[in-house]
Amino acid sequence: MDEVFKALADPTRRSLLDELFERDGQTLSELEGRLPMTRFGVMKHLRVLEEAGLVKTRKRGREKLHFLNPVPIRLVHDRWVSKYAEPWTAALSGLKQDLEKEE
Amino acid sequence: MEKVFEIYIKTTPERLWEAVTDPELRAKYNFGVGVDSDWSPGSSYESVHPAAGIKIAAGENLEVEPPRRLVQSFTALWSEDVKGEGTSRVTWEIAPVGDSCQLTVTHDQLPEGANSELFGGWPMILSGLKTLLETGEELTTPGSLRYSGQESEAWSA
Numbered sequence: 339m340d341e342v343f344k345a346l347a348d349p350t351r352r353s354l355l356d357e358l359f360e361r362d363g364q365t366l367s368e369l370e371g372r373l374p375m376t377r378f379g380v381m382k383h384l385r386v387l388e389e390a391g392l393v394k395t396r397k398r399g400r401e402k403l404h405f406l407n408p409v410p411i412r413l414v415h416d417r418w419v420s421k422y423a424e425p426w427t428a429a430l431s432g433l434k435q436d437l438e439k440e441e
Numbered sequence: 442m443e444k445v446f447e448i449y450i451k452t453t454p455e456r457l458w459e460a461v462t463d464p465e466l467r468a469k470y471n472f473g474v475g476v477d478s479d480w481s482p483g484s485s486y487e488s489v490h491p492a493a494g495i496k497i498a499a500g501e502n503l504e505v506e507p508p509r510r511l512v513q514s515f516t517a518l519w520s521e522d523v524k525g526e527g528t529s530r531v532t533w534e535i536a537p538v539g540d541s542c543q544l545t546v547t548h549d550q551l552p553e554g555a556n557s558e559l560f561g562g563w564p565m566i567l568s569g570l571k572t573l574l575e576t577g578e579e580l581t582t583p584g585s586l587r588y589s590g591q592e593s594e595a596w597s598a
Contacts, residue, residue, distance in 0.1 A: 362442070363443055407445055407447050408564045409567050
């Protein structure tokens with residue numbers, strides 16, 4: 339889980355995840371074209387994301403496609419976010435439903 | 442469109458296969474919904490929410506190779522919106538790694554720009570599956586409880 343936090347702690351790597359969230363299965367060249375960065379820089383960041391399990395690659399013919407794996411983020415959420423934040427949002431959405439029912 | 446979901450779970454391939462195919466175990470981490478099938482190659486399967494009594498999904502078991510590989514066609518049935526998305530494909534792959542298993546779920550043959558409800562539930566399902574196999578407990582985060590057990594309102598809403 340340290341690797342996930344470390345991978346997410348960099349704005350360029352978060353941009354790469356956002357790019358894949360928008361359009362999954364992109365090649366290195368496609369990703370490189372979307373970021374103001376050298377091919378080597380993008381490769382380096384993708385490697386950190388892969389080691390954290392946040393990006394998975396699949397070979398398609400000659401191309402290597404990059405896919406976002408959101409599961410580690412869900413695990414972080416279930417362990418670190420939901421405990422602190424979700425009881426409030428759950429209570430608030432419950433309150434919203436109750437109020438809307440009464441109307 | 443293709444989506445890839447991967448998780449490592451400390452368990453054996455046999456236990457993991459059982460958790461994916463046993464209706465009662467499946468319901469513990471799958472929004473309260475099990476799955477019914479005889480699991481022979483080419484057989485059909487169906488998922489029905491027990492409390493709400495509505496069909497959630499159905500399809501065919503295209504490849505069945507316990508405890509390593511399961512390929513299913515998948516038609517979502519929980520709302521009119523998702524029914525319109527047609528049939529996609531879900532591939533479960535289990536690979537032992539040390540004392541754990543790597544589980545990869547590939548959801549592909551989705552239409553371009555498919556409704557994210559079709560594949561958006563996988564991270565929560567797989568997180569719950571990991572918790573179940575590693576601790577014997579069910580996830581109790583509010584999000585995971587929303588659709589489970591007797592609280593069927595969310596499905597029928």
